[in-house]
Amino acid sequence: MAPLLQSSQPWVEKYRPKQVKDVAHQDEVVRVLTNTLETTNCPHMLFYGPPGTGKTTTALAIAHQLFGPELYKSRVLELNASDDRGINVVRTKIKDFAAVAVGSSHRQGGYPCPPYKIIILDEADSMTEDAQNALRRTMETYSKVTRFFFICNYISRIIEPLASRCAKFRFKPLSEDIMSSRILHISKEEGLNLDVEALSALSSISQGDLRRAITYLQSAARLFGSSISSKDLISVSGVIPQEVVEKLLIACKSGNFDLANKEVNNIVAEGYPVSQMLSQILEVIVEADDISDEQKARICKKLAEADKCLIDGADEYLQLLDVASNMMRALCNMPQEFPYES
Amino acid sequence: MALLVDKHRPRTLDNLSYHSDLSARLRALAQSGDFPHLLVYGPSGAGKKTRIVATLRELYGPGVEKIKIDSRVFQTTSNRKLEFNIVASVYHLEITPSDVGNYDRVVVQDLLKEVAQTQQVDLGAKQRFKVVVINEADHLTRDAQAALRRTMEKYSPNLRLILLANSTSNIIAPIRSRTLLVRVAAPSEDEICQVLKRVGEKEHFRDVEALNQKIAKDSGRNLRRALLMYEAVHAQNEVVTEKSLVPPPDWEALIAQIADEIIEEHTPARILQVRAKLYDLLTHCIPATTILKTLTWKLIPKIDDELKPDIIRWSAFYEHRIRLGTKVIFHLEAFVAKFMRVLESYLNGIELDFD
Ligand SMILES: Nc1ncnc2c1ncn2[C@@H]1O[C@H](COP(=O)(O)OP(=O)(O)OP(=O)(O)O)[C@@H](O)[C@H]1O
Ligand SMILES: [Mg+2]
Numbered sequence: 188m189a190p191l192l193q194s195s196q197p198w199v200e201k202y203r204p205k206q207v208k209d210v211a212h213q214d215e216v217v218r219v220l221t222n223t224l225e226t227t228n229c230p231h232m233l234f235y236g237p238p239g240t241g242k243t244t245t246a247l248a249i250a251h252q253l254f255g256p257e258l259y260k261s262r263v264l265e266l267n268a269s270d271d272r273g274i275n276v277v278r279t280k281i282k283d284f285a286a287v288a289v290g291s292s293h294r295q296g297g298y299p300c301p302p303y304k305i306i307i308l309d310e311a312d313s314m315t316e317d318a319q320n321a322l323r324r325t326m327e328t329y330s331k332v333t334r335f336f337f338i339c340n341y342i343s344r345i346i347e348p349l350a351s352r353c354a355k356f357r358f359k360p361l362s363e364d365i366m367s368s369r370i371l372h373i374s375k376e377e378g379l380n381l382d383v384e385a386l387s388a389l390s391s392i393s394q395g396d397l398r399r400a401i402t403y404l405q406s407a408a409r410l411f412g413s414s415i416s417s418k419d420l421i422s423v424s425g426v427i428p429q430e431v432v433e434k435l436l437i438a439c440k441s442g443n444f445d446l447a448n449k450e451v452n453n454i455v456a457e458g459y460p461v462s463q464m465l466s467q468i469l470e471v472i473v474e475a476d477d478i479s480d481e482q483k484a485r486i487c488k489k490l491a492e493a494d495k496c497l498i499d500g501a502d503e504y505l506q507l508l509d510v511a512s513n514m515m516r517a518l519c520n521m522p523q524e525f526p527y528e529s
Numbered sequence: 530m531a532l533l534v535d536k537h538r539p540r541t542l543d544n545l546s547y548h549s550d551l552s553a554r555l556r557a558l559a560q561s562g563d564f565p566h567l568l569v570y571g572p573s574g575a576g577k578k579t580r581i582v583a584t585l586r587e588l589y590g591p592g593v594e595k596i597k598i599d600s601r602v603f604q605t606t607s608n609r610k611l612e613f614n615i616v617a618s619v620y621h622l623e624i625t626p627s628d629v630g631n632y633d634r635v636v637v638q639d640l641l642k643e644v645a646q647t648q649q650v651d652l653g654a655k656q657r658f659k660v661v662v663i664n665e666a667d668h669l670t671r672d673a674q675a676a677l678r679r680t681m682e683k684y685s686p687n688l689r690l691i692l693l694a695n696s697t698s699n700i701i702a703p704i705r706s707r708t709l710l711v712r713v714a715a716p717s718e719d720e721i722c723q724v725l726k727r728v729g730e731k732e733h734f735r736d737v738e739a740l741n742q743k744i745a746k747d748s749g750r751n752l753r754r755a756l757l758m759y760e761a762v763h764a765q766n767e768v769v770t771e772k773s774l775v776p777p778p779d780w781e782a783l784i785a786q787i788a789d790e791i792i793e794e795h796t797p798a799r800i801l802q803v804r805a806k807l808y809d810l811l812t813h814c815i816p817a818t819t820i821l822k823t824l825t826w827k828l829i830p831k832i833d834d835e836l837k838p839d840i841i842r843w844s845a846f847y848e849h850r851i852r853l854g855t856k857v858i859f860h861l862e863a864f865v866a867k868f869m870r871v872l873e874s875y876l877n878g879i880e881l882d883f884d
Contacts, residue, residue, distance in 0.1 A: 197565065197685055199707075238703040243679075267679035268672075269638055273606045313675040340703070399706035402565075406709040409561055410554050425697060425710040444837045448829075456715040456750045458571035462698035493845075497698045500668075501849040502818055505825070509845035512838035525839050525875055 198405045199398050202373055207248045210241045211397075212365045216356040220249050227253070227301035231326065231335045233350055235342040236358030239398030242338045245358075246307050250336075253305070255298035262289070262300075268310035277321040281306060285329040304333050311337045312344035319346045326352060360395020363387070370400055379404070380414040388417035392424045399424075427459045432467045439511055442519040447511045454507065461503040465490050465510065478518070485517040486510075534756045537728050540594070542583045545576070546727065547720040548713065555580065555711075559587040564656070566681055568666070568705065570694045571713035574751030577693055580713060581662060584691075589620040589655055596623075605635050615640075619651050621660040627668035634673040637663075641677070645684030658689050666692035667699040674701045681707045715750035718742065724752060725759050734763050739771040747775060780815050781823060787865075788827035795869035800862065807861050817857035821848050821864060828868065836875050843867045 204210050207220045216234070223229045234242040250263045264284045266272055272281075289302055308314070326335055326349070337353060339345055361369075367390050374381045381389075393400035406423040407415045421428070431454060438446040454464060472478060472486050493506045516523065539545045542552045542559075558564055569577050585593045599615045611632055616623040622644065626633035644659055663669070669677075681690060681704070690708070697705060716724070725741045728734075740762070748755035758775050766773050777785070787806050790799060810820050825844040829837055847864040851857050 197682075200682065200685060239706055243682075267683075268675035269642065269677070269680040269683075271606065271638065275606065310675055310678060313672060396702075396706055402706055402709070406565065409558055409563060409565070409709075423710065425705070425712070444834050456572055458575065458696075458712045458714045460570065460697040462696075496845070496849045499849060500699065500852045501845070502822065503696055503698060505822065505841065505845040505848050508841050509838075512841050516838055524842070525836060525871065525878075 197402075198373060198377070199401045202369075202376075202401065203244050203247075204241075205248060206252060207245060210245050210248065211369060212361045213241055213245065213356070213358055216245060216358070219354070219356075220245070223249065224252060224299060227299050229253075229301070229303075229334050231330075231337075231353040233337045233339075233342070233345065233353035233355045234358060235339050235345075235355070237340060237360055237396060239393075239396035239400075240358040240360060241397070242358050243309055246309070246336045246338055250305050250307065253299055253301060255296050255300070257296065258298070258300060262304045263307065264304070265307045265309065267308075268313040272308070272314050272318055274315070274318045274321050277318050277325070281322070282325050285325050285333040287332070289332055302332070305336060306333060307336045307338065309338045310340075312339035312341050316346055319349055323348050361397050362395075363390040366390040366393065366395070366397060366400055369397060370404060373401065373404065377408065378413055379408055382416070385415055385417040385420055389420050392421065392426055425460065425463060427463055427467055429467075431457075431459065432464070432471055435464075435468070435511060436471065436514075436518075439515040440518050442515060442521075444512060444515065447515050448508060451504065451508045451511050455504045461507045462494065462497050464507060465494055465497075468510070468514075482517045482520075485523065486514050489513040532757070533728055533732070533760045534753055537731060538579055540583060540586060542580075542587055545580060545583060546724055547576075547716045548580075551711070551713065552580070552583075555584045556587055558709075559584055562656075564588065564658070564689055565709040566690045566692075566707060567711055568692045568694065568697065568700065568708040569711045569713060570667075570697050572715045572751070573695055574748075574753040575713045575715040576752055577713045578664075581691055581693065585621055585660060585662075588660070589618075592651075593618045593620050595619070601640075603629075603632075603635050603639055605632055611635065620649070620654060620656070621662065623662040623664065625664040626673060627665045631670060633670055634676050637669070637673045638676045641680050641684070641688065641690075645680065645688040648687065658685075658687050660689045660691055662691045662693065664693050667694035667696060671701065674704055678703050678707070716752050718745040718750065721745035721748060721750065721752055721755050725755065728756065728759070729763075732763075735769055737769055737771055737773075740769060740773055740775075744775055780810055780813060783810060784820060784823045785827050788824055788831065791865055791869060792828070792831055792872070795873045800866055800869070803865055804858075804862060807858060807865075811858065817851045817861060818848055821851065821861060824864075832872065833875070836871065839871055840868065843871070 207217055207224070210217055234246065236242060251259060254262045264281070266281075284304065285306060287304065289304060294300060335353070337345060337349065342350065342355070367386050370381070370386060370389060389400055389403060393403065403420055403424050404415070407419045410423065411419045435447070435450045435454065438450045455461070469487065469490055472483055489510050493510050496506050497503065542556050545552050569581060571577055596616050596618045599617055601613050601615055603611045603613055605611060611629050613629055613636055624636065624640065626636050629636055641661060644661055649657060649659060677690070680688075692700070692708065694700060697710065722738070722741045722745050725744065726736060729736050741759070744755050744758050744762070748758060762773055762775050763769055783806055787803055790803060807820065811817065821844060825840065828840060832840065843864060847860045847867070850860040850863070854860060
């Protein structure tokens with residue numbers, strides 16, 4: 188027997204808007220698509236923007252609202268990065284689906300059912316350039332009977348010939364207000380108690396990504412019960428406690444390498460992710476009043492370099508220690524490197 | 530004979546010795562019927578895996594411990610065949626996709642879909658979903674990570690992922706926002722001492738508190754390493770005392786020797802001598818990063834404070850190069866040469882000052 192089916196649904200799915208009009212904060216695309224529901228006119232679409240802003244939600248919602256549950260399977264093809272979308276699939280599966288003719292438009296069961304199919308290519312930024320190129324022809328040839336929806340985080344990864352054929356919509360990070368009101372809504376439905384401080388902490392740590400906010404909220408509810416404080420939220424979010432960052436800065440200001448090294452050692456042993464540490468150092472440094480512009484510049488330059496190295500898979504300890512010792516020299520106005528010619 | 534590390538590995542959440550609040554949370558999650566995808570991260574030797582195996586047991590009962598190893602073949606789009614090992618019980622699977630390098634996407638794509646689309650075989654299973662544990666998730670290629678995104682949303686009724694990583698730095702944001710982040714800090718030196726003591730009691734070893742403390746310190750808060758050292762010391766001495774030496778592994782001793790040599794003399798001839806030793810280490814499968822880091826730690830205490838940041842800078846620089854390049858020996862040697870040069874000009878600079 189499989190117990191507890193209902194409650195095991197993640198809240199991000201449970202509270203995924205089913206209708207375009209319920210998508211928050213993305214007014215432009217909502218307006219255009221609401222119009223589509225009336226006129227059934229729809230161009231090829233390109234949705235882009237950061238994670239958790241409603242791109243997939245919007246595409247799925249419009250597809251469902253246009254065709255209803257009966258026709259959905261035959262009219263909508265949804266492919267994402269977990270599907271094979273290499274050049275061969277573009278030439279076979281996608282092309283075949285695109286080529287099928289559909290009957291003329293008439294409403295069915297209250298759904299508009301326009302005379303075309305929709306192909307949703309989610310996470311399209313992970314498609315190779317070759318595969319994208321192979322799509323060009325298909326898009327053109329079958330544009331009467333097929334509409335394409337491209338979804339991605341980085342529009343620069345979509346080749347120009349595809350992008351230029353689409354109506355483009357940028358999904359903005361959600362504002363703190365909107366974020367708060369969605370979270371309050373969910374908290375109410377789930378019977379959670381969230382004080383003002385917790386609410387604003389959650390909005391600010393999720394940085395405009397509503398999925399992140401909802402995931403944190405559910406995690407905190409599972410772990411700490413129905414009364415949730417800002418501390419609980421910070422602990423599930425992977426944000427490093429501010430005092431850890433401060434301690435490192437103090438050690439650097441002391442000008443003592445061994446002290447700084449000890450802090451770095453501790454940070455790594457505690458398992459704090461170095462990339463997260465770098466962004467929190469950046470925040471503190473940029474806002475500090477007692478650090479000169481030149482010092483800030485020196486530190487930030489190093490932060491950027493280290494961030495890149497981490498993405499390449501460089502060792503976290505060495506990178507953080509390099510940042511720390513560089514910061515130490517900057518804060519104590521020591522020369523950048525020992526004066527030897529290179 | 531099993532190593533102590535394996536022999537006394539705790540099997541249930543109750544028996545885990547440190548981070549008891551974390552254990553309690555994992556238990557609450559496992560019992561809630563509402564188990565999320567997890568991203569478990571922390572330094573190596575902190576006990577992530579042990580903790581997760583115990584959590585699986587809490588989820589499904591002792592049946593998860595009956596594991597077998599399946600060898601599977603996957604086919605890439607270019608029709609290359611990939612052999613791949615899967616550790617599995619009826620309830621869960623464990624994979625290490627980084628074993629197949631750049632082809633990890635294929636494995637992740639095919640395997641997870643297959644799991645997601647099949648129901649639990651055991652109808653009496655306590656959970657409807659199967660768990661897939663992904664080791665070394667921070668080594669997954671971007672493509673493989675992208676392939677996880679929608680899968681994690683779409684198949685959530687039948688599938689839960691537990692990603693294990695040393696850090697979240699290399700995990701893309703869309704995955705982080707789909708998981709519950711669980712940080713497992715390395716145990717403190719005191720906590721390590723307690724584990725050593727407990728293991729010692731079971732093995733009827735002589736208990737020498739001061740020795741345990743020394744081991745805990747030398748282990749760099751790595752419990753696995755501490756247990757190995759502890760076992761070695763007790764195996765090598767009839768009667769251990771506070772003064773029993775915990776000998777470093779051979780490779781570490783060799784690196785210490787390299788450090789002394791390059792501090793002592795800064796010449797091309799010396800670089801050549803050191804080269805042989807570096808090759809020796811590499812042929813014994815010591816990872817280049819470990820060599821470089823260990824060498825750095827051996828050098829740092831031997832040089833002036835003023836120079837330390839420069840040495841760290843170059844160490845970080847060449848370690849990065851090791852990741853990008855293919856011939857690791859080049860970068861190790863470049864570091865050695867750079868070190869000599871920096872030290873030499875520093876020493877000359879000081880002499881000049883006295884002129
Ligand atoms: N604009 C929004 N209005 C209402 N809910 C939203 C909005 N954006 C995100 N959400 C919530 O966040 C979840 C994730 O959104 P969605 O899957 O649409 O993100 P996405 O933009 O496709 O992200 P990614 O780039 O990571 O794929 C949804 O299930 C929903 O609960
Ligand atoms: Mg999406």
